[in-house]
Amino acid sequence: MIFITIPKEEKYTAEDFLTMTDEGRCELIDGYIVDMSPAPGIIHQRIIRKMIIDISSFIDLHNEKCEPFITSNVKLTDDTVLIPDIYVTCHPENLDGQKHIGAPDWMIEIVSPSNFTNDYYTKLHIYKEHGVREYWIIDPRNDSVTVYIWDEGLNDCKHYTFTDRIPVYIFKDKTPPLEICVGNYL
Numbered sequence: 001m002i003f004i005t006i007p008k009e010e011k012y013t014a015e016d017f018l019t020m021t022d023e024g025r026c027e028l029i030d031g032y033i034v035d036m037s038p039a040p041g042i043i044h045q046r047i048i049r050k051m052i053i054d055i056s057s058f059i060d061l062h063n064e065k066c067e068p069f070i071t072s073n074v075k076l077t078d079d080t081v082l083i084p085d086i087y088v089t090c091h092p093e094n095l096d097g098q099k100h101i102g103a104p105d106w107m108i109e110i111v112s113p114s115n116f117t118n119d120y121y122t123k124l125h126i127y128k129e130h131g132v133r134e135y136w137i138i139d140p141r142n143d144s145v146t147v148y149i150w151d152e153g154l155n156d157c158k159h160y161t162f163t164d165r166i167p168v169y170i171f172k173d174k175t176p177p178l179e180i181c182v183g184n185y186l
Contacts (some may be wrong), residue, residue, distance in 0.1 A: 014081050014149065018073065029122065031079035043140050043186065044110045049087055050185040051108070055088060058171065058178045066090040066170075068107065069147075074107075076130045082123065082186035085110045088170065103131040105170045111139040124148065134169045139183055145182055160186070 011031035026035050057069045068088045075081045086108040094102050109119040119137050126133045133151040143162040149169045160166050162183035173180040
């Protein structure tokens with residue numbers, strides 16, 4: 001892994017950032033580079049791995065044009081590039097081979113102890129502002145999942161536990177719809 005020392009007080013464009021930080025663990029928010037937490041822990045990785053399998057299986061079964069990705073760049077604007085734990089896009093035209101351009105349909109963040117404010121506040125507002133339809137915050141410390149839906153005039157927030165079967169809004173019209181129980185991943 002290559003580590004790059006970057007002066008944090010300087011503003012960058014998305015293109016500058018994507019060139020400089022190919023191997024780094026940081027994101028670009030409003031032109032400023034923000035360090036991400038250390039590498040995800042075992043529970044964090046286990047949730048990602050098992051969740052991506054369930055999402056992929058559902059999409060394959062329903063012949064959806066949607067596609068899930070893990071820890072890859074999402075360029076929301078010319079000065080904001082984020083790396084969500086998981087995202088699902090139903091717009092393959094927004095993929096350029098290296099990153100997703102614009103807001104994916106569904107963003108999923110798994111809270112790490114050192115970055116919970118980014119997931120609960122900073123990213124929440126960024127995702128809503130840029131047109132993400134569904135945003136999940138999975139919090140292993142509290143065995144909770146907070147789901148935000150911002151689509152078709154909806155501005156909804158629901159709270160779940162790890163034992164709940166959580167319906168995935170972007171697939172609500174499928175039979176059967178996708179439901180996820182995060183507790184099954186631990």
